[in-house]
Amino acid sequence: MVRDVARQVADRVRAGFGLRLSTMEPVTSGADEHARLWRAQATDGARYAVKLSGGGTPAGLVVTAYLAEQGVPGIVAPLRTDDGHLSIDQDGRRLTVVPWISDQRALDGPMTPAHWHAYGEVLAAVHEVPVTDELSRLLPVGGAAYPAIVTATRAMAERMRDPADLADPLVADLAGVWSAVADRLGVLTGEVERRAVDTRDRSGPHVVCHGDPHLGNLLLGADGQVWLIDWDDAVLAPPECDLMFVRGGVLAFAPITAAQQRAVFAGYGRTDVDPVRLAWFLAVRALDDLSDWTRQALDVEAAAADRARAARIVRGLVSPLGLVTLADAAVRDLDRRC
Structure with a gap:
């Protein structure tokens, strides 16, 4: 079945993009459960990321094509089809091809000071591009989904108070996790709702934001070069929507150090971060991650390894260095x- 899908995708890539692929290797390191990704090699030796996306919108493709046209560094533009489109429909999903630029994820390190500086430069260049009418139509507003996130978090908290299958060790463990952070989650959900209007009404520009620029979406090259990939969550938002990953310390599963922050902002060039917007975006992200990864861990239809990985991420989110803890500290x- 897996080989059949890969063969069908390769045939579509040949027909739509004019590329003859000789190999397609599945990549399983991503967190998008609605997508399938392959590292492909063409007959001429060039390598590509071939992705089949089942969720979201094509806005990320439009954004990366536009950013590349604007000369923003660290952006890999998607290939266009023979008739000029950015994707092909494959059974209701988007099939895209992007040059495979590097095998080295920043999450796996090592990040040099030059890499941290370049990462800041990329974010600054992204935030400075003019927002076109097309982007205004296509991109959602950052944080606009917070009511649904709050609702999902409260529903999951209710479910975890009395889970149906405590005989499952994983379920029992997660119930204990949620019980231990119940008070903190109550504060965060309340603060997200209470400060939403204040965050929206505070002065400041709405710019193009990646929306998810953690180290898993950053590739490293020689001489300090970096590339920011996976723009499926691109939004229009205050810069804090991206900068929370630096100032808020959520770039990876370990906090960013003070020296690394300085290197990023030396590249970014601005330090006027609004603490209210920063804390609000942190809290929204913390609630979203916690409820969604818990949902994946509880999915009895998923593979045992996937459920175990999701459960580990949940435990990491509420650890002393985790996102829930960081968001709670920022709100407090x-x-x-005051």
């Missing part, structure tokens, strides 16, 4: 400032 710091 706002109260201390």
